[in-house]
Amino acid sequence: MRKDQTVVEMRGITKRFPGIVANDSISFQVKKGEIHALLGENGAGKSTLMNILFGLYEPDEGEILINEQKVDIKDPKKAIELGIGMIHQHFMLVEPYSVVQNIILGTEPTKGVTIDYAQAVRKVEELSAKYGLQVEPHQLIKDISVGMQQRVEILKTLYRGADILIFDEPTAVLTPQEIKELMEIMRSLVNEGKTIILITHKLKEIMAVCSGVTIIRRGKVIDSVTVKDTTPDELAAKMVGRKVSFSVEKQDANPSDSFLKLSNVQALDNRGILALKNLSFELKKGEILGIAGVEGNGQRELIEVITGLRRVESGEILIKDKPIHNLKPRQISESKVGYIPEDRHKTGLVLDFTVSENMVLKNYFYPEYNKNLFLNYDKINHHAVDLISEYDVRTPSETTPARALSGGNQQKVIIAREVDSDPDLLIATQPTRGLDVGAIEFIHKKLIEQRDKGKAVLLYSLELDEIMNLSDRIAVMYEGRIVGIVDPKKTSEQEIGLMMSGSKSGGEESA
Ligand SMILES: Nc1ncnc2c1ncn2[C@@H]1O[C@H](COP(=O)(O)OP(=O)(O)OP(=O)(O)O)[C@@H](O)[C@H]1O
Numbered sequence: 001m002r003k004d005q006t007v008v009e010m011r012g013i014t015k016r017f018p019g020i021v022a023n024d025s026i027s028f029q030v031k032k033g034e035i036h037a038l039l040g041e042n043g044a045g046k047s048t049l050m051n052i053l054f055g056l057y058e059p060d061e062g063e064i065l066i067n068e069q070k071v072d073i074k075d076p077k078k079a080i081e082l083g084i085g086m087i088h089q090h091f092m093l094v095e096p097y098s099v100v101q102n103i104i105l106g107t108e109p110t111k112g113v114t115i116d117y118a119q120a121v122r123k124v125e126e127l128s129a130k131y132g133l134q135v136e137p138h139q140l141i142k143d144i145s146v147g148m149q150q151r152v153e154i155l156k157t158l159y160r161g162a163d164i165l166i167f168d169e170p171t172a173v174l175t176p177q178e179i180k181e182l183m184e185i186m187r188s189l190v191n192e193g194k195t196i197i198l199i200t201h202k203l204k205e206i207m208a209v210c211s212g213v214t215i216i217r218r219g220k221v222i223d224s225v226t227v228k229d230t231t232p233d234e235l236a237a238k239m240v241g242r243k244v245s246f247s248v249e250k251q252d253a254n255p256s257d258s259f260l261k262l263s264n265v266q267a268l269d270n271r272g273i274l275a276l277k278n279l280s281f282e283l284k285k286g287e288i289l290g291i292a293g294v295e296g297n298g299q300r301e302l303i304e305v306i307t308g309l310r311r312v313e314s315g316e317i318l319i320k321d322k323p324i325h326n327l328k329p330r331q332i333s334e335s336k337v338g339y340i341p342e343d344r345h346k347t348g349l350v351l352d353f354t355v356s357e358n359m360v361l362k363n364y365f366y367p368e369y370n371k372n373l374f375l376n377y378d379k380i381n382h383h384a385v386d387l388i389s390e391y392d393v394r395t396p397s398e399t400t401p402a403r404a405l406s407g408g409n410q411q412k413v414i415i416a417r418e419v420d421s422d423p424d425l426l427i428a429t430q431p432t433r434g435l436d437v438g439a440i441e442f443i444h445k446k447l448i449e450q451r452d453k454g455k456a457v458l459l460y461s462l463e464l465d466e467i468m469n470l471s472d473r474i475a476v477m478y479e480g481r482i483v484g485i486v487d488p489k490k491t492s493e494q495e496i497g498l499m500m501s502g503s504k505s506g507g508e509e510s511a
């Protein structure tokens, strides 16, 4: 195969869904050994296009060439035969099975009638050494980290002989360290002659590992450019159609009364080990308190005890001097607590409900949404139409099921609902995960707006940039404790990094 061979070419691909043209005559090419990015706003049509390449959807028009040969990819089986593999954003692994079992599932080598497990393990080990994909072959999926689960997905495609790998927002679920590792893995894959198509919203990643990028807006290709000839600003402007500001503009905070108070809170993790150790802090109205830390240092458990999803073993949590620990989530939410959860599929949305219904999921029983004994759908739909326009949710209509929305637009539905319910305390966990740069700018403004209205905002994000830009104070967690609360204006990413690794404590309330 020639070095400059076009490995993937899509020509004039059109795909229509009820009420929307998701892909509108899209054409683009990827050369051998390239990492090619697909960039575009939430709902632009990126996942749809890649689902077509992987045989999950059939295009209404257009053709696909693999290695310069016209092909008909009618299902994923055919895609795999052609050497295409896809790493989906929501992993498709079987949790109670081991790593190796998942990798070989459906392709088991046979020795007589029994599976030659030893041979499979050897092959997995070879692949894993060759590409730097570290896994523990005999661990169960449910017991390994998200980063390792993703490596299992990659190994699974390689095991099936993939030469073309599609990654749909692979870094959205990873920690900063795991992102670095994935970038290395991608480099080693192309060094070995593989070709990669990468969907990502993170311009930094595109600049770091991609050679080419195709920009899609509202189903159409806007441009294909070489990464070395462009800049993040230019890419952002091309994809959104206007200039995007990456810095967050805000005035100093005017914190007033204490709103949320934790005193000596202790809680266990899922394995029964102490995950929160004597944790105390206060959050005032009119401020954003950011929670920083390396994933797995108790942040998730902290959010769960405040939202009523996890038991507090000792200590107390007060909202305006009223204890709320160990109340039910609904009772806590009724104390005017809004919650943007981390996993939008598990806890944020009911995927089979419409966008409108999802937007009143927590307050459909309010008198304004009820008429006699029935739900007042006129009101509910009107409310949704307003929020769809305010939050720029890209959906064919307010009665479309949430399932049919793109990932980023599902996220916008949750944020719209939670912010619109006008909570006194807004808990935002990874609020901009999966959002395009334009939407991130908007959501950041919304969080600042809440603060300026005198609301208390608790922000948990693994993106240190986001924490630094938005927070008025930053609480750094390490091994279940708050090792310090710092002022972002008087600290550096480096200092916070040291605190996150436990090598330094600091700030007003160091423990
Ligand atoms: N199965 C489906 N049924 C109906 N509409 C769909 C379906 N899948 C996607 N769409 C619509 O097609 C459009 C493109 O969606 P797609 O998921 O491809 O966007 P995306 O570029 O991947 O966005 P994001 O960055 O948010 O993931 C959206 O308007 C979406 O609502």
Ligand SMILES: [Mg+2]
Pocket (backbone or CB within 6 Å): 046, 047, 048, 406, 407, 408
């Ligand atoms: Mg998508």
